[in-house]
Structure formats: structure tokens, C-alpha cells
Amino acid sequence: MADSPAKRHLQRVEAEEAAKRAAGGNLMEGTPIYQQTLLQLATDRARLKQIQSSKAKGQLKAALLPTYDAYIEGVLAADAGGQDDVVSTLMLWNIDAGMYDAALDIAAYVLAHGLTMPDRFERTAGCVVAEEIGIVALNALKTGAAFDLGVLNRAVEVTKGHDMPDQVRARLLLARARSLLPPGSEETPPNAEDVGRAVEDLREAIRLHDSCGGKEDLKRAERLQKKFETSQSND
Template sequence: MADSPAKRHFQRMLAAQEAASKAPHELMDGATAYEQHMAQLQSDRLRLKQVQSAQAKAELKRDMLPAYGNYVAGVIEAGKGTPDEVLTTTMLWSIDVGAFDEALCIAEYVLRHGLAMPDRFERTTGCLVAEEIAEAALKAQKVGEQFNAGILARAASLTAAEDMPDEVRAKLHLALGRALLSGVTDEALPPGSDVQAGVDNLKRAIDLHSSCGGKKDLERAERLLKKHAVPPPSPGANS
């Protein structure tokens, strides 16, 4: 049957029902929707192995991800924290293709329930989420592109209590600091800019890892903070 709103609704409801029927830490094996999507995942991974280009892999993942959307939505809606390789893989692929809002929606569920990445991943889930999003932001910033500070702030909030190397958390704070200061110049302070928050995140990054590369950013940020500081009211201004 061709894809249709009715079919997508059925897939989401089936995933929700099956996820709700499983206790926390109980395996999803035997659940029809999960088995179907795991089979699809195995097939997609074989296709990805045949591609060498990282950019081409990302485009292929972008094409593949919609097939998992209804299943993922159903699990997040009703799941109780059952280990789910489809869910964690979809989260990672969403980061890979730049679908950060979607990735963080999944990450919120995954981290809340303490779900681990598959065994082939050496990093913990929290570390992976923080580092992959930070790396994506730093890569964009390196070539002069802007990166949404809200995405980085949400990633930092979600992973604040997660254990990870200091160097990884430093990357996230460095990227967030730079994002908050994006567009701020001696002459201009874009609407919504928060120079103090940018300074605070750069200081945190350097405190965590002194070689993170943020010292020049901090010097510039502190100069901008002084430049754009609101002067105190003059004596007798309200008299």
C-alpha cells in the first residue's frame, strides 16, 4: 500500500502501543513495528557501506530518515524507556544531516530514560550528543557561517548532568559562546544579543580545557562587553 496519511497514522499508533506495552529496560524484540524498522535499518546500513563520500552518506541518510519518522514519534509519545537501536540511530543520523531540532527531541527522550548507544559506539549517549552538535557548530563557524545558539543552548542543557570528558563539554561551551556573539561588533549589537552570556560560556570553555581555542574569542568578547555596557544613570537623573 502506498504511503498515505492513514498509513502514517497507523504506523505511529502501532509504535506507540508497542512501546507503551514494554517495561523499562525490556527489549523491544518481538514488537512488530520495531522488527520492521530494524530490518529497514539493516538494509539502509548496507546501502551506506557502499558509499565512501561522507557528504554523499549524509544525503543518503537525509533520504532515509523520513521512513522512521512515524515510528520515532510513536515511541517518544508513549514509550517507557525500552532500549531501542532504531531510536538512537535515528537520533545520530538526524545530527549527521543537520536536523538538530529533530535530533534533540529524540535526545531528550533517550537521555531522560538513560538509553545507551549500541555497543559499537565508544562514547556515552550524552557525550555523543554534546560532541557531535558542538563539532557541527564549530565546523560551520570556522568558515564564517552562523549556527543557531538555541540549538547549542538546548544541547548544553540536556547534557549538563551527563558524564563526559572536559574537552568535549568545552567544545560545546566554546561553540555556544561564539554563537551568542555572532554579529556583535564595536558598532552593532543585534537584537537579542547576550554578550555577557557569550563571555560566560567562553570562560567556562577555557576553564574546562585551556587549549580549547577560545582565548582570543574571550579577549574580543570582553572588549565588546565593555563597549556595549549600559552606562549607569547619572546622579539626580530621577530627581
């Protein structure tokens, strides 16, 4: 696909018009812009299959994703909801590339309109979002790195009410709680609201999946909560 401004504008307009025609559960399949984009996606997937490293695959996806910006912008602007395997796939690619805000913009559309993942994926779209972001957040936090709390808040909210295994939801809530209460927070505690939210998340995570690994986190969070309560009662 050419990437001149004029070409991108045309792609965006074509994608928006095609998405509007596919509203009401019809497929994007068969429209010229969809077939063109699907062909590009197949070509890029073939390139990715030649790479074994997950990190290198994520880097290549980050380089490839701008090619699809005009298409995604058009479909999201139409807000029509026709089934679209390109959009569902690119939602996951954005997560893999570490472009979480862009992924969640797409996820909001995908989940609001009940789009499914392509047949090669066994998980629901809601499960994909919650699981992939939960895993990458927990992995980052385990190394002592920070993870964007705003991304976790959006992931929790956008996937709320969507079907997924209990352990997947538990993992995402655990990640948010740990982001709210990083190591050392007992010496320099966050605000009472964050502590309270962390306690709620951890209790729900443990309720959903007893072996989620959040029991020690909950003990620490409850100690902090009691400190806040004692401090307030003494004021």
C-alpha cells in the first residue's frame, strides 16, 4: 500500500464507507478496501512467520502497523460494527507491539459491537485483551518496571462483563493492584483511594482464582488500609 497523504485519505474514506455498508452484522468481506487490506495482512503475516523471537515479531509489527492506520481510522469513524477480521487482528498486533492505547481504542469498538476474533484464534476478543495486557503488565512489574496504570484501568473497564476464564480476569485485576501498590509503598504509601481500590481488586482476583498469587499482596494492602483508617480516626 502506498503511504502518500492522498492515498491514506482515500483508504480512510473507502474503509469508512465500506464499514457503513457492512453495518448490522454484514461482513466487510467482498468490499475492495477490505480485500486489499486483507491481502496486505496476509503478506505481513507471512513475514512474521519467518521470525521466531517474540520481541523481534513485536518490533516488526510496530513497524508495519502504520500501514493500516487509515483503514482502522475509517472503520472506527463509521462505528458501524460489521464483522472485520482485519480490525480484530490489528487489535492484538497493537498489544504485541506495546501500543496499548491504540489497541484499547480498537478494543472499545470490537467489544462494543461484538466482533469476534478470526477463526485461527480460540479466545474471545475480550479474553484476548484482558489476558495479553494482564500478562505483559505482570511481567513488567515482576522486573521492578512500572506499567501504565491508565492502560490497566482502561483494560479492566473495556473488558468488564465480557466472557473469559476466571483466571484471566483475576490476572488483570492482580496486575492493576500491583501497579497501584508498587514495592516500597508501605514506606511511602499511595493515597487511601488507591489502597482501597487495590484491596477490592485483590479480593476479587482471589475470589475468581484462589491461586492467582495475590494473597500476600492483599495482606500488605490491608495493612496499608488499616494505617489509613487509624490515621483518620486519630484526626
